[in-house]
Amino acid sequence: MVRLPEPKTEILARREEIVAALRRLVPGGPLGEGVISEPLRLRPYETDGLTAYRQPPLAVVLPSSTEEVAAVLRYCHENGIRVVPRGAGTSLSGGALPLADAVVLGLMRLNRILEVDYANRLAVVEAGVTNLGITREVEGEGFFYAPDPSSQLACMIGGNVGMNSGGAHCLKYGVTANNLLGVKLVTIEGEVVEIGGGHLDPAGYDWLGLITGSEGQLGVVTEVTVRILRAAEGARAMLAAFRSNEVAGAAVDAIIGSGIIPVALEFMDRPAIHACEAFAQAGYPLDAEAMLIIEVEGSEEEQDRLLGRIREICARFDPISLRVAQTAEESLAIWKGRKGAFGAVGRISPDYLCMDGTIPTGELPHVLRRIGEMSRDYGLQVANIFHAGDGNLHPLIMFDANDPESVRRAEAFGADILTLCVEVGGCLTGEHGVGVEKRDLMRAQFTEAELRQQRALKSAFDPQWLLNPAKVFPLEDAPVPARAA
């Protein structure tokens, strides 16, 4: 179990009084009570997408408006109570892991779409609207919201802002930060501020950019103004399989070098191909060492031309197989295995850790070779899925959560992979966030002075460190006051 800060005994002792006060602030409504405090009903909130760690909170509060969020934060601030903001609880880095003395601030009841403005290509939505819910709302008019994390059916836009979520299509469309226009932020003092709005690049400091990806350290986002985009006329995928990771990597370089930026460029290594094929029967070539899924957009003729060019490029790299989808159905079949990758790995292993580092794309063959060596040393299998265009690597480490030794080795293996990512010029996390999972590795990437400065910036927003503590920064570090950084 990950180490968490000592609970404040005076807060634990006041539990009933705090719950009663929260009930007055958030009485609830048609969707149910506003505060959950019974131990059994707290269970669903004791973990998130990183299920290895569990900790029931003091209470869960479920506001239905920005005003209620502000009231809760004001109360918690006045009473020195820690707050853990939570959307759908899909974080893979433990970003929503509670603390024993913390109130979980669940935002799922803020689920209204407030405005859709097609002329200006934006939507204003509350933080608890799901990622896919935005696209569902606007797809009838041919629009979509671009970032598409794997959890997009469940994950909420507020959490996407907190983690600056990516997805398979961010090579062309960017990550969350590139698709936002504004947020409504509630400070720990309970003040509501509008940042940005419907317009681009407001003058002044880029608060929107600083808050995006700040993992709930700076404030609580209750509303988000997102850019919506008109979808391309169509999209189609192809599959290319190669004899080695090096050759597949060279093919990726050649595609990018030709001036084509596919909307998606996914790489799978041999274990990933085998796991996905066994699960989805997508017709993946089992004799390949590496496989690419490449997707392009445009009219039928444009798709034909682009896929033809990419096919020619791949043909120069002695491929084992090349399969260009001729229809949308064939395209879906190619994607079927990749989209089921997590389920596929879950079928062959009782548990797995989904890692998330980024590396310079040219380092891929070296990094995969080193991961293979570590896999043998640790005695744990690993399958690698890679957003090849942007260098974001997802090793899936298979282990058994019921075996403490297996858990220990999986965590150590994961830490070694991320340290390797930093060593080759990459970073600890590409899209999942630091959370609790990687906080103690932050020193591998940043100097003490850099961490001190970041902690002081947190203090500028949250002087008492009440917002989502024990995440992002190494635990043993005391808060750095904004004044004495």
Added chain:
Amino acid sequence: MSGAEAIAPATEEEVAAAVAAAAAAGEPLAIEGNATKRAMLRPVQAARRLTLAGLTGITLYRPQELVIAARAGTPLPEIEAALAEKGQHLIAEPPDFRGLFGAEAPATLGGTVAANLSGPRRIASGAMRDHVIGIRAVNGRGEVFRSGGRVLKNVTGLDLCKLLTGAHGTLGVLTEITLKVLPAPEASGSLAVRVPDLAAGVRALCAGLGSPYGVSGAALLPEGVPEHGLAGPVALLRIEDFADSVAYRLGRLRGELAPHGAATPLEEAASRALWRAVRDAVPLGAAPEEAVWRVSVRPTAGPDVAAALRAAFGARLLLDWGGGLVWAAGPATAEAHEAVVRAAREAGGSFLLFRAPEPLRAAVAVMPEEPPPLAAIARRVKAVMDPAGVLNPGRMRAGF
């Protein structure tokens, strides 16, 4: 200030030492690259200038990884030339405001990032701030720090790349910047749509940007472009892609825009020249003694802002970013400025007094005030990054 004594470090360590010394002595510094934007924002009260013009050179370029890094003082044209050699370009299409600012030397990378300056492609592909993936900088204590890195996807720690981009040197001195770049499109072309008025023009731009054809530039020229034989107002829409796609998409777009007015296709050279002019705000025709403002609003609010500024002081106008970026030129008076402030506020947008003679810049708020809770946070953030207040004091606001 231009006559102030200059410190010209040749290395990052020397930058750090200069800032540390300034902080210890409590002597503010005006941070500059090639000083092309000295007439922008508020005048800085500083005894000494710290020029980054000596920190030059591309430090890393990996075309197949879509990444370039250069020291802050590197002239932008040098970076653009290196990219062009490999068929790539800067995604945000940063402008060349030498004409607007009456500068001779080209802008540096550091100055362009510090001011977050983006061109017409911003509407489709993001601003400069969207493509800064790594920085090295010196804070107001004289400490070197990094944020981001050299990979395209990175959410490790707080994003100080974005905080410093557009902070005009008030939170740190950028010493090296890493950018995401992209292949330059093989071809480009434009349609010029003759529209009856600005509102109709913005409707045409919105229709184009809401089409599936990937419009990468959408501007509105109220007076037309006489040298290209285009009478005003004229809406300009650009497509950049492979040559066969440009031809196909322009054809489809022309059909889609038919209800908005007659569309004339522009041949590639003319199209490129015209967009360069839009990028650099040339059609605004701002006279040296005039003030220039930028107002950012929802695109459909652009025509109302434009009309208000015309009525208030006979503003000359140029609309970019689908109508959401309103450039205005007019007399450098407090009354004209107040009209801009009011128009931006009524439209729910933001404004910037982009260029003006010093007396006006010194006398007015050059950008909107922040709400009190954010202003308090801003003061604390400034105190973290620059406790002695030596970095470009007063450049953005009093105290910042």
